[in-house]
Amino acid sequence: MFYIEREVLPVLQRSVVFRRLLPALLCVLMLCQPALAAGVTYMPGVTAEMSDPAYWAARQEDSREVILTQEEIQTVNEGVIAKEGTMVMDLKTAPETFNGPRQVEAVRSSSTADAQYYYGWTYGPDGEKADWNYYQAMIDNCADPNATGDMPVRYGVAVERTFLRVFPSDNPILDVPGDLDFDYQALSAVCVNDPVLIYLTSADGKYYMARSRDCSGWIPAKDVAVCADKEEWLAAWDLPSERLLVVYGNKAYTDSSNAYPQTARRMLTQGTALELAEDLEPDQLVGGRSPYHNYVVWLPVRRDDGGYEKQLALIPETAKVSVGYLPLTPENIARVSLACLGDVYGWGGMLEGEDCSGMVRTVYSCFGLHIGRNGNWQWPADMEKIDMTNMSMEEKRLILDGLPLGAALCFPGHEMIYLGKVDGNYYVVSTVGSIMSPDTGRLLNTRDVMINTLDVKRASGLTWLGALNKAFMPCYAKLEGRTYDFPSLQWYHDGVTWSMANKVLPALDIDGTFGVGQTVSREELAQALWDLAGQPAAGAPCAFADVPESHPAWNAISWTAETGIMAGYDAVTFGPEDALTREQAVTALRRFARYQGLPAEAGAELGGFPDAGVVSDYAREAMGWACGQGLITGSGGYLLPTGSLTREQLATVLWRYDQFSAE
Numbered sequence: 001m002f003y004i005e006r007e008v009l010p011v012l013q014r015s016v017v018f019r020r021l022l023p024a025l026l027c028v029l030m031l032c033q034p035a036l037a038a039g040v041t042y043m044p045g046v047t048a049e050m051s052d053p054a055y056w057a058a059r060q061e062d063s064r065e066v067i068l069t070q071e072e073i074q075t076v077n078e079g080v081i082a083k084e085g086t087m088v089m090d091l092k093t094a095p096e097t098f099n100g101p102r103q104v105e106a107v108r109s110s111s112t113a114d115a116q117y118y119y120g121w122t123y124g125p126d127g128e129k130a131d132w133n134y135y136q137a138m139i140d141n142c143a144d145p146n147a148t149g150d151m152p153v154r155y156g157v158a159v160e161r162t163f164l165r166v167f168p169s170d171n172p173i174l175d176v177p178g179d180l181d182f183d184y185q186a187l188s189a190v191c192v193n194d195p196v197l198i199y200l201t202s203a204d205g206k207y208y209m210a211r212s213r214d215c216s217g218w219i220p221a222k223d224v225a226v227c228a229d230k231e232e233w234l235a236a237w238d239l240p241s242e243r244l245l246v247v248y249g250n251k252a253y254t255d256s257s258n259a260y261p262q263t264a265r266r267m268l269t270q271g272t273a274l275e276l277a278e279d280l281e282p283d284q285l286v287g288g289r290s291p292y293h294n295y296v297v298w299l300p301v302r303r304d305d306g307g308y309e310k311q312l313a314l315i316p317e318t319a320k321v322s323v324g325y326l327p328l329t330p331e332n333i334a335r336v337s338l339a340c341l342g343d344v345y346g347w348g349g350m351l352e353g354e355d356c357s358g359m360v361r362t363v364y365s366c367f368g369l370h371i372g373r374n375g376n377w378q379w380p381a382d383m384e385k386i387d388m389t390n391m392s393m394e395e396k397r398l399i400l401d402g403l404p405l406g407a408a409l410c411f412p413g414h415e416m417i418y419l420g421k422v423d424g425n426y427y428v429v430s431t432v433g434s435i436m437s438p439d440t441g442r443l444l445n446t447r448d449v450m451i452n453t454l455d456v457k458r459a460s461g462l463t464w465l466g467a468l469n470k471a472f473m474p475c476y477a478k479l480e481g482r483t484y485d486f487p488s489l490q491w492y493h494d495g496v497t498w499s500m501a502n503k504v505l506p507a508l509d510i511d512g513t514f515g516v517g518q519t520v521s522r523e524e525l526a527q528a529l530w531d532l533a534g535q536p537a538a539g540a541p542c543a544f545a546d547v548p549e550s551h552p553a554w555n556a557i558s559w560t561a562e563t564g565i566m567a568g569y570d571a572v573t574f575g576p577e578d579a580l581t582r583e584q585a586v587t588a589l590r591r592f593a594r595y596q597g598l599p600a601e602a603g604a605e606l607g608g609f610p611d612a613g614v615v616s617d618y619a620r621e622a623m624g625w626a627c628g629q630g631l632i633t634g635s636g637g638y639l640l641p642t643g644s645l646t647r648e649q650l651a652t653v654l655w656r657y658d659q660f661s662a663e
Contacts, residue, residue: 053334085380100147138167154198155233163349164217168207186348188215225308249320325368333406345447385472392514402487411467466511495652523576530556583619586626603628
């Protein structure tokens, strides 16, 4: 980069040499700008502009429209608390006393079970396998020596950004020797000013057994101030939105000061909510200086005796904070979701970061919405959601095409926030532990908050899109008078998911591509019925010349031919690859029902269908039976007996048959 002394510049400007050099200088400076942008690394398909929340907000209709008001959010929170399985608790109404010895025994029992789970495959800080004594010492530390029969609950407020632990110890639980950045001790992040209920104190006095709003575990006592009573505790955090300053950016810090170390440079992570100070005196100093261009907040402080007090602190105007919870709009969801890009992955809240479900929880907490700590705890809440288990790839894509920004997407082991679709690719943001490297195909520890497409692969080789099994929208809560344009399941959903789950008509690809719209062949029906029957052995090989023993459906066709469930065109021709007609399908299915000992008498009259006369004589009774049992309902009011069946149509017919046989 060129450097020119200020005193020399006027001389150069007047010189011919400078005038000749000027275009070259400008060219170099212009080239420097893209180089700086290019210095940031992105996943394939991700561009620099995608890091800007405005990019995604612009793709949403009514991106500034409020989805839920604060009053509605409060109603949603009450519903989440009341719903079994969310693990979200109303701390304000919790019992105020408990049986100490009984609690100690319960904690000791659960800690022993945890230790038994981790023992044998985890490591200590020295890189050696953790022996039982390693865990026994942590179990023993769970016992509160001062536990009594009727103990009062203590009310605490976090004074540092910290996390709940499995055991009352700093000793790590590592699955890879020496990897101190992934510690199974960590359970859940706790922000500054978060309230906790305190039950027990560890034997060494260094930890409290505590309950946060959505998780319980051991928290370092040094990170918590104990309030004098419940009223003082409630006054610290149970405040109306307009009296709170909410951190929605990555990290904010209080002002630096050597004179006021208790409030200086306090790290405030995303989701932190502090009380705004009101009614300051004229010329009042905070931390020894005026508060101009700063927010003035009350910061919780732990006294030397462990008690609580609050002191004034300053947060600069430039910090990414909001007076009150942010309005719940698509634009703001994008803003908060992308605020921590590049931040470190923090399992259970360690490293001042978040893991995947913790990130989703924290993003929505910036709007005052409390959805639960883990994905499987978030799922039970009354909100718009879609179970994608065994869903075909075709239907998944249709669902994603209709999902709004901010939807939570899940597969076992990971949760992410949906951003949108660009050029046929689906984009998400999440904090990621590992992926298969797009460059080398090897397992890569990303440990990063990042944007990527759902084409990223897992260790199994399956893409994230193929692995998706849940989609839910935390802010699209089911409230009276509220309706949302949430994507609907396809008409074939039940049939295809049943078929894929039972491997009766399996997907055509590992990613779940089912072949929606593809014509079914005769061999596919033979294979499906053989699978439904439990793949019985045929007594004799089939004699069809077009079905050699090497044919993949040889066993199935041999069995269906032997049982008379499916016949060939003649003694030597089966036509395995020929398109399956509707009347062929119901005829075979009726014979299959008889094989299984199920009712197969003629059913409905076909006169109500305009094309009833087109049904072949051999299939007429079977078609009536199928219509009578609801296996065939017609297409646009027509039977179309000689028309071909598609894979999703056959899957639906077989699913209905399965219900019929169960009844």
